[in-house]
Structures are given as C-alpha cells and as structure tokens.
Amino acid sequence: MNIFMLYLDPGSGSYLAQIVAAAALGIVFFFRTIKLYILTFFSFIKRGFKKEKKEETKTSE
C-alpha cells in the first residue's frame, strides 16, 4: 500500500509542533473535563436544592 507524503515531510518543525500540541492539549482537555465535572456537580446540587425548596413551599401552602 502506497502512502503519499505530499504535504508534511517528516523531520519538519510542523511535525514536531503537532506532537507538542497534542501533548499540551492533553493537559488542557484534562483540566477542562475536571472543570466541567465540578460545574455539573454543583449545578446538580443547586438544582436539587431548588427542587427541595419548591416542594417545601408547596406543602406549606
């Protein structure tokens, strides 16, 4: 099977840049996932708290 190396010669800076970018993005996306997880967790708690409060006001009525 023939693979054509048309636009990216191995050894060029772009090749190396992509390797470094992929590693850096790994860290970026890792922290983004944690941030999203924390945000989802707190919004879940907030929603649960609001729901409880609504139910409380309904029963007191």
Place this chain on the structure above:
Amino acid sequence: MSQASQKHPGSFRDPAGFIFQKNGILYRQVNKSFEASFDAFEKSGACQKFIDKNWLIPHQRIAENLTGDSEAALFLQPERLPFISYPYEWSFDMLRDAALLTIQLAENCLEYNLQLKDATPYNIQWKNGKPLFIDSLSFEPLRPGPWIAYRQFCESFLAPLLLMHNNKQHLPELLKAWPDGMPLATVASMLPWRSRFSIHTYLHIHMQAKMSKKTTGKNPSTEGFGKDKLKRIFLSLKTLVQSLKTPDSKTEWADYYEEAGQRGEYLLAKQALVKQWIREMSEIKQVLDLGANEGAFTEIAVANNLDVIAADIDPECINRLYLQGKKQQHPQVTPLVQDLSWPSPGMGVNNQERSSFLSRARGDLAMALALIHHLAIHKKMPFDSIRDMFLPMAPQLIIEFVPAEDEKAALLLNRLEGLKPAYTQERFEHSFLQSYEIHKKANIAGSSRILYWLSRK
C-alpha cells in the same frame, strides 16, 4: 492518454490520480499505486457514509479504460457541479464552513481507520448552498503518527480565518496572494499580540511558526501518537474555527437596499420589470447576477426556479447572502466575491491551474443592475470593455443604465469631470448595440434610469 480525453490543467499534484474530460463528461482516473487505498476507503463504508451525509461528491465506477493509460487502475465519474469557485472568491463564513467540513471528515475518518491526506480549500465546492468535498482520492489508510495535512490546514484555512477574525475585516484577497496557504511566520507577525493568549491559536500558529524555523531534518519519534492524540488535534482545531466570529465591519454597500428603498417606488418598479422579463424568457436555467449586493434580484431568479451565481465586490454582502442561503431561503445560489474591474485571473501552473472568473462565468442570462455607473465612472472602464466582458457570459442581458443626471451617477461624475462627455446614454447604446439587439427597453418609475433587455446578436 488517448487524444479524445483531456487532462484537467489543475489536476496534477496528486500521484494517486487525476481529473480529465472525455466527450464533455468529467472523470477521475485512479492510478494503480493508489488502487488498494481507494478500495480500502470504499470497502470501509466511510465513502458511502460521507456521500449519504452530503459531505463528499457522489461518483460512479466506470469499468472501461477511458484513457488507455497503463498506470490506470480504475475510473470514477463524479457528479458534475454547475459551477466551480475558488477560496479567494468566498466570504468569511464560506471559508469557515469549508474548514469545519474538512475537520469533520478528518475526524470521521478515524472511525474507519482512515486518514484525510490533504486539507486544502480547493478540495471544497458548493452544492445547494453547502460545502461539498470533491476529492475522492484524499482518503487513505491510517498510519501511525501526526496528521499529515496539519500544516496545510493551518496555512490555508486557519491562517486567513484568524486574520479576518482578529482584524475584524473581510480579507478574501489573502487567499489570492497566498494560494498555497500563508507561511505561518508571516501569519504570526500579522496577528495581534493578544492572539497568543488563546491556547489553540498559540499552539497551531505561533508555536508551529517558531518550530517550523528550526527544522532538524531528523524524524521525531511518532511512537505513542495514536488516534486519541489525533482526536485532540481535531477537537482543538474545531473549537478554534467554531469560535471565530464573522467580521462585523460595515462596508459602504451593506445598507444599499435600505437606502435604495427610501428612493420611493424605484426599487419596486425595477423588481416588477425584472420579474416580468424573467418570466417571459424561455429555456433559461442559469443566471449571473453581477453586482448582486444582498440579492434582492437574485431572489426573483430563485423564485423562478433558476440557479444563480451572485457576484459582488463587497464580501460583507456576499457573506450575508451565503448565510441566508444556508437557512434554505435560496439554496441554489452560489455567492461569490468578485470585483469585475479586477476579476479573478487564471492562476497557478501555466496560468491554467485555476481558471479565470470570466472563463467560468457562463449562463443563460446575465443581470447587471445599478452596476454600469460603477464600472464606467468609478472604475473608468470604457463601455466597449464592459460590453466585451458581458458578451460571452450569456445570450441574454438585463442591464440598467444610470444616466449622468441621476443622483448617484452625478455624485461619481462630480469627482471625475473629464468622464462626463463619454458617459451618455447614446454612447452606451452605440457600444452595446454593436453586439446586442434591444429586446425590450423601459424607464424605471421613480427615477431617470432605463432598463434594457438585450439579446446577443
């Protein structure tokens, strides 16, 4: 290659195959060296999926050896598109959507253990107002290591988009100046300092520009560079492209219709005349709306079920027209940024790789509404030159003559006193009637302007 088949002058870079024309039909030859890769692409199911999703141009396999070439393995007949346009004729959102389609294809290839081997905007065309990938030979089996077309994507898609986004200006000319993609060091120097604070822009442009300068010639180890890392690169590129905003700079033409609408019954009367004349024309399918602005007259053609190439000098207007078409209001419109006094030239190898706008602009009807005074006065084009430009485009021409006493023409003429003697209705008619005959002529109510329906002699 047999004499009856003609190789496309722009299809020579890829050793996998090429496009050629035979008996007026467009085909693609797949060379023996790429046969196995193409088979893998077809058998993987990716090819059919991409076609079904309207991401990739459909094709038919042809069994016969059409070129007689000993290198030929198989032949494809791709669906023929009515018009071919180039990235330097697109507006910001057109280039942005073309970039997103390219990443989408690259991402989806991974599911099938394939890779997109090139990422040039020249592989994208437009069908029903949406981008369509036209190079069926751009897919090959996935090999370990970074994305082979990464630098090409950054140079030819990301660079012009980022410059337009950061400088808040429509700059399609960038792609004409650097048709093979912009050198990243140049882009990095043109971007504002603050662009370094975007992690995605920093990694794909600034860091890559710096690293490209230090080419070692050694092969960096690709061990461990698998699909997950490729996915990260694609996600980052997609996130960056999606975050780019359409430049909101207001151009002089952006409020044209609003302003023209204030001129009483003029616009309505012109629309009524154009509507009536188009209905009277038989057997027309393709319309060229030259100086289309935001497409008030393009819409009339679309309402009559006609395909329209809507060209205008103003990229802001063309961008709005594209976004309207995207919302399915007029999907059969191809919006194009085009300065008719500097139309896209023939470019590339032997000036034939990318053909000129004037050699591509063909239709059944050309419309030049409220355009002649800009070309003849502002751009100082003689009537004969304007006529010769319109003549090969279409057998029918609807053209509006804006007389010297008209408010807008007078405004332009006041700055160029010397042009006044040459800019008369008599001279206009004398020039155009050498090659056309008047089919109909009408004064446009609410103005001193005259609308002509001319037929080529």
